[in-house]
């Protein structure tokens with residue numbers, strides 16, 4: 001006789017493990033330790049890193065980042081999704097969301113995709129999934145992004161999905177020995193829901 005195995009229930013709390021989110025172009029899922037080499041290959045170019053906080057420069061560095069990320073998620077302070085285009089099995093980018101105050105009411109997100117995927121629609125597809133997750137599941141009220149004012153692509157991407165500029169954070173990002181100005185771009189939960197209805201975004 002075959003013993004019946006108990007079926008482990010799927011996690012219902014994101015702190016126990018992130019769900020996979022499926023869009024038109026990609027699936028977003030939790031990072032895995034085995035993603036480190038792909039993340040290094042996809043994200044360590046000068047053009048990707050030019051306007052963002054320094055990222056790891058070795059596979060071991062990305063392994064430590066993934067480890068840290070999983071611990072922070074378990075503590076309920078940070079989530080990081082890997083972006084896997086349909087038809088691929090390794091990530092080509094990441095989206096991070098971290099709480100700026102206890103309870104995640106105000107959060108900051110950041111994202112990076114390999115430059116081969118810029119301008120393909122992958123950003124919009126993934127950003128909608130992450131924003132839906134942040135507002136609907138994590139209960140974020142205000143989602144902030146800091147974008148270097150010289151980062152035309154990053155700002156164009158934020159503007160396109162409905163983020164609103166609020167002000168300049170003078171000399172707030174140190175890059176290559178130089179302090180750069182950043183702008184604060186925000187989306188409120190009520191704005192996102194209104195945009196979603198107006199544009200007929202699919203709610204996941």
Ligand SMILES: CC(C)(COP(=O)(O)OP(=O)(O)OC[C@H]1O[C@@H](n2cnc3c(N)ncnc32)[C@H](O)[C@@H]1OP(=O)(O)O)[C@@H](O)C(=O)NCCC(=O)NCCS
Nearest residue numbers: 048051111112113117118119120123147152153154156157
């Ligand atoms: C930020 C990022 C994920 C956006 O993805 P993307 O695929 O490049 O974004 P999209 O092409 O969908 O959107 C960018 C928009 O900015 C526009 N744009 C590009 N260069 C621009 C510039 N110099 N000035 C103004 N707008 C610009 C593009 O035309 C596009 O708008 P459109 O789709 O209406 O034509 C990607 O560029 C990236 O990984 N950059 C490096 C990491 C980074 O800087 N992250 C922080 C962002 S704040």
